[in-house]
Amino acid sequence: MQRKDYQDALNELRLGSSFCEEMEKKLSAERAEADEYTDEVTHVDVISPRRSHKGLAIAAAAVLLIGGAGGTVLYRNKDTFLSTTTNEDSSYYDEKSFAFPFGTVDLHGLVVNYQCDNYMGSAPVTVATEEMGEQLISLFSITDFEKLDTLEPIVKGSGEVMDFHTDYFFADFYDNGIIEIIYIQDDVYREYYKISEDTFEKMRNIIFKDYDLGFLDQFGIKAELFSAQLRVDDYDGGLSNTEAIALASNINNIQWNERDTDGVKDSSDTITLDFESEGKKYEIILGDNGMASAEADGKMSYYSYAAEEYPYMRRTVDKGVDADCPIKYDENDTWLAVTSVMERRGGAVYIEQEKAVLLDEDEKKEIYDALAGFEWRELLNSAVGGFDIYDTSLNFGSCSIGFWSDGKCMVSDYTAERTFMYLLKKEDYQHIRNLISEAAADYEDDDKVADYCIDHILYEDDSDQFFMLRDNSVTKGLANYTFDTGEKELKKILLDAEWKKDISGISSANTMYPVFKDLRRGILYLTTDGMMIIPDYGLKYRCSDSEKLSAYLKEMRKNAAETENTEKEEKTDNTENSEE
Numbered sequence: 250m251q252r253k254d255y256q257d258a259l260n261e262l263r264l265g266s267s268f269c270e271e272m273e274k275k276l277s278a279e280r281a282e283a284d285e286y287t288d289e290v291t292h293v294d295v296i297s298p299r300r301s302h303k304g305l306a307i308a309a310a311a312v313l314l315i316g317g318a319g320g321t322v323l324y325r326n327k328d329t330f331l332s333t334t335t336n337e338d339s340s341y342y343d344e345k346s347f348a349f350p351f352g353t354v355d356l357h358g359l360v361v362n363y364q365c366d367n368y369m370g371s372a373p374v375t376v377a378t379e380e381m382g383e384q385l386i387s388l389f390s391i392t393d394f395e396k397l398d399t400l401e402p403i404v405k406g407s408g409e410v411m412d413f414h415t416d417y418f419f420a421d422f423y424d425n426g427i428i429e430i431i432y433i434q435d436d437v438y439r440e441y442y443k444i445s446e447d448t449f450e451k452m453r454n455i456i457f458k459d460y461d462l463g464f465l466d467q468f469g470i471k472a473e474l475f476s477a478q479l480r481v482d483d484y485d486g487g488l489s490n491t492e493a494i495a496l497a498s499n500i501n502n503i504q505w506n507e508r509d510t511d512g513v514k515d516s517s518d519t520i521t522l523d524f525e526s527e528g529k530k531y532e533i534i535l536g537d538n539g540m541a542s543a544e545a546d547g548k549m550s551y552y553s554y555a556a557e558e559y560p561y562m563r564r565t566v567d568k569g570v571d572a573d574c575p576i577k578y579d580e581n582d583t584w585l586a587v588t589s590v591m592e593r594r595g596g597a598v599y600i601e602q603e604k605a606v607l608l609d610e611d612e613k614k615e616i617y618d619a620l621a622g623f624e625w626r627e628l629l630n631s632a633v634g635g636f637d638i639y640d641t642s643l644n645f646g647s648c649s650i651g652f653w654s655d656g657k658c659m660v661s662d663y664t665a666e667r668t669f670m671y672l673l674k675k676e677d678y679q680h681i682r683n684l685i686s687e688a689a690a691d692y693e694d695d696d697k698v699a700d701y702c703i704d705h706i707l708y709e710d711d712s713d714q715f716f717m718l719r720d721n722s723v724t725k726g727l728a729n730y731t732f733d734t735g736e737k738e739l740k741k742i743l744l745d746a747e748w749k750k751d752i753s754g755i756s757s758a759n760t761m762y763p764v765f766k767d768l769r770r771g772i773l774y775l776t777t778d779g780m781m782i783i784p785d786y787g788l789k790y791r792c793s794d795s796e797k798l799s800a801y802l803k804e805m806r807k808n809a810a811e812t813e814n815t816e817k818e819e820k821t822d823n824t825e826n827s828e829e
Contacts, residue, residue, distance in 0.1 A: 569626030
């Protein structure tokens with residue numbers, strides 16, 4: 250494969266959120282002494298969750314994150330650092346503070362971020378004014394904050410989110426009314442609350458009213474798009490708030506050129522918006538050929554624009570098209586299923602970790618029948634950077650599928666070297682998650698799962714070649730050592746080892762060796778103390794005897810580094826000789 254292909258594959262890697270946090274902690278720590286030479290791995294390529302600044306701050310909150318990728322220790326002892334107050338207690342808090350059930354916040358001067366999955370730059374960070382503080386207190390004083398007694402993943406709306414933080418916690422307000430609180434002082438744990446969606450919209454309008462989110466100001470039309478009807482492909486229905494905000498922003502910022510004739514009729518694909526404002530009816534048609542038309546209360550006008558802008562708008566309102574189930578059943582395939590679960594680990598300590606299971610024939614058939622019965626819609630947009638890390642996945646050998654709680658799923662076909670995005674109903678996602686959770690609940694054959702992952706990532710072919718990510722792979726591009734021989738010996742060492750699931754942290758005192766054959770199939774992070782991290786599935790294992798593996802990896806990379814230095818010296822000598 251070419252380097253570009255590997256870079257594309259690396260960009261598709263989905264790493265669990267706490268794996269990213271653990272790696273950031275490991276890599277920000279003081280570098281360990283080089284064991285035999287100084288070519289240490291000092292950074293690992295990761296795909297960070299949305300608003301990664303929060304993840305990094307949590308990781309720096311002086312707690313040891315343990316568990317698999319997606320694993321975070323959650324201590325439920327809020328009273329150790331935050332007492333409960335009420336809004337009637339005015340002896341300490343000023344009139345611009347509000348006592349939420351999760352902590353008191355000074356609303357005047359509060360720094361609030363607003364983001365939307367489809368359009369990351371919808372509004373700048375905003376500092377709440379005194380007037381905003383008063384309006385927010387009035388709003389929150391009549392708001393019912395319902396605490397949710399759940400440890401299951403929360404469906405976090407369609408993409409709009411406002412967030413702020415104090416010295417004690419991060420608060421994320423989602424557009425479906427869900428509030429996620431992550432406490433970050435003495436301990437780390439999460440709580441969830443529910444408010445009405447109407448309250449979210451009022452809160453957004455108070456804080457970000459000056460940015461006219463979702464407001465169209467183009468073609469002589471000034472109107473909100475929140476109530477617009479969308480027609481695209483076989484979809485005819487309303488816009489979500491995130492779609493309205495993103496689409497209005499796109500249209501407002503495009504250069505439009507008025508023309509005399511209708512060119513949109515020659516388009517092969519269009520976006521049509523119908524809406525009303527102040528008693529007037531409007532229709533806008535955007536064509537993929539760079540042409541558009543606008544009807545304002547019966548008056549037509551025509552425009553041209555840069556056609557390359559169309560795909561961005563089209564992906565913003567991608568509703569997908571009807572599609573067949575992309576998974577084919579083969580009774581000879583081994584199916585690995587992974588999902589995240591919350592488990593109590595004694596007292597008030599909870600741990601979020603990945604549970605993996607190799608499905609038996611009955612379980613495979615039940616899950617396949619469910620998948621085959623779903624309504625699948627294939628999406629145009631293959632970019633998943635705005636989505637949260639998926640928490641449930643299936644691997645079939647030749648392909649894998651990752652599920653998000655909002656119904657989106659990503660199918661990676663290893664044979665076609667392509668990735669496809671689909672949309673399922675949210676209840677279908679929950680059904681698959683429940684089936685996998687039930688199958689994984691009592692499954693404990695760690696070594697068998699580890700061997701499957703090893704065999705899948707270091708897959709069988711005619712080559713004995715494998716690769717190892719090298720130091721500073723981020724700054725240098727996808728730089729790696731290439732080993733033309735040794736893959737089969739490495740694989741045998743790994744398969745001969747006995748692996749047990751491990752929930753300890755990643756020690757900064759150990760050297761890490763990231764090995765792979767094809768990044769589309771995943772990567773194994775091997776450490777000198779016998780740990781194997783598989784970020785694609787959020788799994789971590791440890792072998793009891795790591796000496797043979799550690800010695801082999803050290804020798805392989807040492808030889809690769811020496812070979813590279815020799816080649817560099819020879820190249821330098823040749824260059825100097827040619828200049829003489």
